[in-house]
Amino acid sequence: MQYYQYCSVLTIAGSDSGGGAGIQADLKTFAALGCYGTSAITAITAQNTLGISDIHVVPPAMVQNQISAVMSDIRPLAVKIGMLPNAETVQAVADVLKKHEPLPIILDPVISSSSGKQLADNEALLAMKELLFPMVTLLTPNLNETTQLTGKHAGNVDDMINAAEALLDLGSQAVLVKGGHLDGLELYNLYADRQGVRKTFAYPFINSLNTHGTGCTLASAIAAYIARGQSITEAIASAGVYVNIAIKEGQNVKTGEGSGPLNH
Numbered sequence: 001m002q003y004y005q006y007c008s009v010l011t012i013a014g015s016d017s018g019g020g021a022g023i024q025a026d027l028k029t030f031a032a033l034g035c036y037g038t039s040a041i042t043a044i045t046a047q048n049t050l051g052i053s054d055i056h057v058v059p060p061a062m063v064q065n066q067i068s069a070v071m072s073d074i075r076p077l078a079v080k081i082g083m084l085p086n087a088e089t090v091q092a093v094a095d096v097l098k099k100h101e102p103l104p105i106i107l108d109p110v111i112s113s114s115s116g117k118q119l120a121d122n123e124a125l126l127a128m129k130e131l132l133f134p135m136v137t138l139l140t141p142n143l144n145e146t147t148q149l150t151g152k153h154a155g156n157v158d159d160m161i162n163a164a165e166a167l168l169d170l171g172s173q174a175v176l177v178k179g180g181h182l183d184g185l186e187l188y189n190l191y192a193d194r195q196g197v198r199k200t201f202a203y204p205f206i207n208s209l210n211t212h213g214t215g216c217t218l219a220s221a222i223a224a225y226i227a228r229g230q231s232i233t234e235a236i237a238s239a240g241v242y243v244n245i246a247i248k249e250g251q252n253v254k255t256g257e258g259s260g261p262l263n264h
C-alpha cells in the first residue's frame with residue numbers, strides 16, 4: 001500500500017457555538033481548501049449571530065495537551081492561532097510550540113468580536129507581543145487591533161505602512177494589516193515583511209451584514225494555502241479571493257437574526 005502525505009493544518013482558537021467564527025470557521029476553511037484540519041480549543045463561547053453570551057476558558061495545560069497530541073502524531077504543515085483569552089494561555093501556547101520544529105505560524109491577534117465582546121484581556125496582548133510575535137510568520141490584525149497593538153491609528157495607505165512597520169518592530173516575520181478603505185468601493189489589506197516588501201491587496205467592497213468570522217476565515221485560508229505549498233504572498237492573494245467569494249455567497253443567506261456567517 002502506498003501512502004501519501006495529507007496536507008494537515010492545526011488551528012489553536014476559540015469555539016463558536018454559532019458555527020460562524022473561531023474553530024468552526026477554521027475547520028470548514030481547511031476542508032474546503034483540501035486540507036486536513038486539527039484543532040486545539042482555547043475557549044468555548046456560547047454565541048449566535050446576535051452575540052456572545054458566555055465564555056469558558058479551557059485550562060492552559062489542556063490547551064498544551066491538545067497541541068502536543070496533534071504535533072506528536074499528525075504533524076501539521078502550518079499553524080493558525082486565533083483567540084487566546086489570557087496571558088497564561090499565551091504562555092502555554094508559546095512554550096509548547098517552541099518544542100516543535102519551526103512551522104509557519106499565522107497569528108490572528110483577536111481582541112474583541114465585531115459584536116463588541118472582549119475575547120482577550122490586556123495581559124494577553126502584552127504576553128502575545130513578548131512571547132508569540134517573535135515566533136510568528138505572519139500576523140493578521142485588523143485596523144482596530146493594529147491601533148491597540150501599536151498605538152498608531154491607520155486610515156489611509158501611508159498610515160497603514162507606518163502602522164505595519166511599527167507592528168514589524170514587535171517581532172513577527174511579516175504582517176498583513178486588514179481593512180483599509182480606498183474610496184468606499186474598494187477595501188484593501190497591506191502586507192509588509194522584514195525584507196522590505198510592501199504590497200497591497202485590494203478587493204471590491206461588498207455591503208453585507210453576513211461577515212461574522214471573516215478574520216478567522218482569512219487567516220485559516222492563508223495557513224491552508226501555505227500548507228499546500230504557496231509562498232506567503234501567494235497564499236494571501238489566494239485566501240483573499242476565497243474570502244471575497246464566501247462573503248458574496250453569504251450576502252443573501254439568512255442564518256439567525258443577526259450578523260450571519262460567510263457561506264463556504
Ligand code: PLP
Nearest residue numbers: 014021022110113114212213214
Ligand atoms: N468567536 C470566536 C471564537 C472568535 O475567534 C472570533 C474572532 O476571532 C469571534 C467570535 C468574532 O468574530 P467576528 O468579529 O468576525 O464576528
